[in-house]
Amino acid sequence: MKGSSIGYLLKEGAKNVWVNRMMSVASIGVLTACLLLIGGAVLFSINVNSIVGYVESQNELKVYLKSDITDDVRSSLDANIRKVANLGDIEYIPKEKGIITFSKTMGEYSDLMAGLEGDQNPLPDAYDVKVKDLSALNATVQALQSLEGVDSVAAPVEVAKSITGIKNAVTVFGIIVVAILVLVSLIITANTIKITVYNRRKEINIMKFVGATDSFIRLPFIIEGTILGLLSALLAFLAVWVGYDYLLSHLTQGAAGWLSLAYKNFVPFDQVAMKLFIGFIGAGVVSGMFGSMLFVRKHLRV
Known part of the structure; x- marks a missing residue:
């Protein structure tokens, strides 16, 4: 043409x-x-x-450490936990800081927490970690629980679903x-x-x-x-x-x-x-x- x-x-x-x-x-x-x-x-x-x-990005896992964890295990755990896939922000919360934070959440009843400092502190050391993809939450929880020094992992399973x-x-x-x-x-x-x-x-x-x-x-x-x-x-x-x-x-x-x-x-x-x-x-x-x-x-x- x-x-x-x-x-x-x-x-x-x-x-x-x-x-x-x-x-x-x-x-x-x-x-x-x-x-x-x-x-x-x-x-x-x-x-x-x-x-x-x-x-989804605001959901956090609470990784509680064993009470008898040694410094060496704690040091290696800090490195290993950051290698776990599907994790975003990771923050270590020593029990001294944890008890203060928990007392603030009690509001007017914070006096009930008086005397629970030092050796009387019932809280364990922990990590606050954010999950990137909630659809892979179960696999992430299993990976965290398999780490040496971890006692338990609190996860919002129902919220994730x-x-x-x-x-x-x-x-x-x-x-x-x-x-x-x-x-x-x-x-x-x-x-x-x-x-x-x-x-x-x-x-x-x-x-x-x-x-x-x-x-x-x-x-x-x-x-x-x-x-x-x-x-x-x-x-x-x-x-x-x-x-x-x-x-x-x-x-x-x-x-x-x-x-x-x-x-x-x-x-x-x-x-x-x-x-x-x-x-x-x-x-x-x-x-x-x-x-x-x-x-x-x-x-x-x-």
Whole structure:
């Protein structure tokens, strides 16, 4: 195909968007709405996982040491415990510091702890360790308990199960919702383009009868579908951007309690903007091209 022919077909594809502007607006509106729903589902899933991840990072294990542990064993244990996988921050808590901290948690009843210093201190030395991935909690606890000098490990097993379950459920739910919305957007967009192609079936048939090749007939429709997809993607991206920033600014003004915690762990839009933009462009172009190629082919069989 000559360069002049390609230029002509490109102009025709762009021209068709304006000539059939009512159907173009309908196509853009439908695809933009679908992309908005997909973008909202993706952002919701990302932010829930971010919040759950923060809660996950705050869970701690308490590693209690044996009361008769020697200095040599304690020294080697300090090195070995830092080699255990899946651990984040590690802090050694000698029993002298532990009793002071425990007394503060007693509040007005802290006087009950009087006299429990020195040799009377019933608390063992311990380590406070944070776990990176709660789904691997059991393996981490077993690794810690196998270390020489460790008496026991206190772990939030039930909390870990709940958080892991929520995280997995949100991930699966997000994937299912996005997949359904992508399928719906493809079907709706394809049907919208189908109507456009059907309204111009006589034009296609005439071009076919006068000897135009299938590629020559198909290309303007593909270009038209691509333009519609690009415009829809840009509109959806801008709408999601403005809406997300508005939501965050609104939460900033009235955030309190758990809502404040959630807001602090919301993912900034600029962190996901590029991936979301590329995803929108890809989905828009594929939807437009898919619909055009699928339904133009039917009218090429004359």
